[in-house]
Amino acid sequence: MKKIGITGVMGAGKSSVIEMLKNAGYHVLDCDRINDELLMKGHAGYQALIAEFKDTICDAQGDVDRMKMSVLMFQEAGNKEKIEAILHPLIQARLQQELEQLQQETLVFVEVPLLYEVGWESCFDEVWVVAADEELLLKRLQQHRHVAKAEAKARLRKQLPQAVKVEKADRVLWNNGDKEELQSNIYAILKEAEGF
Ligand SMILES: CC(C)(COP(=O)(O)OP(=O)(O)OC[C@H]1O[C@@H](n2cnc3c(N)ncnc32)[C@H](O)[C@@H]1O)[C@@H](O)C(=O)NCCC(=O)NCCS
Numbered sequence: 001m002k003k004i005g006i007t008g009v010m011g012a013g014k015s016s017v018i019e020m021l022k023n024a025g026y027h028v029l030d031c032d033r034i035n036d037e038l039l040m041k042g043h044a045g046y047q048a049l050i051a052e053f054k055d056t057i058c059d060a061q062g063d064v065d066r067m068k069m070s071v072l073m074f075q076e077a078g079n080k081e082k083i084e085a086i087l088h089p090l091i092q093a094r095l096q097q098e099l100e101q102l103q104q105e106t107l108v109f110v111e112v113p114l115l116y117e118v119g120w121e122s123c124f125d126e127v128w129v130v131a132a133d134e135e136l137l138l139k140r141l142q143q144h145r146h147v148a149k150a151e152a153k154a155r156l157r158k159q160l161p162q163a164v165k166v167e168k169a170d171r172v173l174w175n176n177g178d179k180e181e182l183q184s185n186i187y188a189i190l191k192e193a194e195g196f
Pocket residue numbers: 010031032035066067069070073083084087091112114117118158159
């Protein structure tokens with residue numbers, strides 16, 4: 001089985017690519033979904049975070065409050081490392097379990113939005129970066145996500161720059177056209193990848 005990590009900046013088209021791969025019959029997994037499950041009340045990530053941070057990351061119902069967790073993670077030195085040290089081994093273990101169920105597949109795709117930021121290149125046989133020209137990215141974020149241009153730019157600045165991701169990628173899936181063009185770029189890259 002070849003494991004392919006799919007990444008790229010916010011709005012580049014990762015979910016669109018994953019959807020197209022799924023529709024073409026490939027198996028796809030999603031690290032954000034695994035993280036969301038781990039953070040559910042009572043689940044392993046939740047329990048481990050509560051043991052470290054008590055209820056400072058919870059809302060009144062005792063569920064994880066993502067805003068509070070983000071503030072804790074990004075505004076107090078050392079917490080990002082602590083949270084990652086708790087969650088990342090759990091996410092990787094869960095991913096491993098899910099991959100084991102798919103051992104007979106030739107190719108499996110895993111969406112990892114922050115793959116390079118968290119340094120998970122070695123978990124995959126190849127990393128594909130979905131990318132689009134910055135003006136187009138900003139336009140799509142404004143049109144489809146209703147995010148103001150300045151806010152979209154600010155959020156993009158928080159991630160590793162797209163140019164760096166493109167440089168690190170094993171393959172780049174450009175998404176500068178319509179969805180039909182994206183679909184044919186996927187078929188082209190699949191043809192190359194299935195031959196490796
Ligand atoms: C802090 C959390 C709860 C915020 O969730 P929320 O749904 O509000 O936002 P989202 O997940 O889209 O993250 C928002 C932005 O935060 C930044 N961010 C989040 N986690 C990280 C990280 N580990 N390293 C760097 N930036 C990060 C990114 O710029 C991202 O675009 C969530 O991101 C989280 O649980 N992060 C820790 C787990 C993790 O490292 N995930 C990434 C690997 S799967």
